[in-house]
Structures are given as structure tokens and as C-alpha cells.
Amino acid sequence: MSLKLVELQIAIPKTQEIGTIQQNQSNKLIHDQAAMASASMKTSEEQRSKPMEVNASPEANIQSKQQSEQDKQRKGRNKQTAANLDAVEETNVHVPSVHPYKGKHVDLTV
Numbered sequence: 001m002s003l004k005l006v007e008l009q010i011a012i013p014k015t016q017e018i019g020t021i022q023q024n025q026s027n028k029l030i031h032d033q034a035a036m037a038s039a040s041m042k043t044s045e046e047q048r049s050k051p052m053e054v055n056a057s058p059e060a061n062i063q064s065k066q067q068s069e070q071d072k073q074r075k076g077r078n079k080q081t082a083a084n085l086d087a088v089e090e091t092n093v094h095v096p097s098v099h100p101y102k103g104k105h106v107d108l109t110v
């Protein structure tokens with residue numbers, strides 16, 4: 001494959017043009033990446049500075065009210081049961097229970 005003089009006159013300037021085009025494209029890619037990085041940094045900073053919005057549903061309030069009512073009822077029951085246990089302990093005298101088939105004595109002779 002030989003090139004004629006006329007073909008060389010056309011080919012050499014085109015290679016220089018292609019070189020500059022390729023260089024521009026590579027620079028554009030680098031520039032675009034840098035621009036995207038800076039844009040993402042800006043958006044992340046904006047998101048950090050904004051307060052997070054929490055959508056509290058009305059069901060959560062109902063649940064928390066029910067939970068607090070249940071806790072109050074449990075505390076009331078605990079106080080009542082503690083008072084009842086104290087009263088029962090004062091009135092009951094410790095009586096050893098008799099087991100129907102276990103003996104009363106343990107034989108420790110070896």
C-alpha cells in the first residue's frame with residue numbers, strides 16, 4: 001500500500017486535525033467529570049444543611065397514646081400486686097408443706 005504525493009498532502013493535515021480533536025474530547029471528558037463532581041458535592045452539602053423532614057402519621061400518635069395508657073395500667077397493677085403481696089405475707093404464717101410420697105428424713109449413712 002503506497003501513498004501517492006497527492007494523498008499525502010491530504011492525509012498529513014487530517015492527522016493533525018484528528019489529534020487536536022482527540023485531545024479536545026479527552027479534555028472535555030475530564031472537565032465534565034470535574035463538573036459532575038462539584039455538582040454532586042454541592043447537592044450533598046445542601047442536603048446536609050437541610051433538616052430532615054419526618055412525616056409523622058396520626059397512627060403513631062394513637063399508638064403512643066395507647067402505649068402510655070397501657071404503661072399506666074401496668075404501673076397501677078404492679079403497685080396493687082405489691083400491696084397485696086405485702087398484706088398476704090403479713091397474714092400468712094409459714095407452714096411447711098407435707099409431700100404425699102417423699103419422706104421427712106434423709107439417710108446420710110454410707
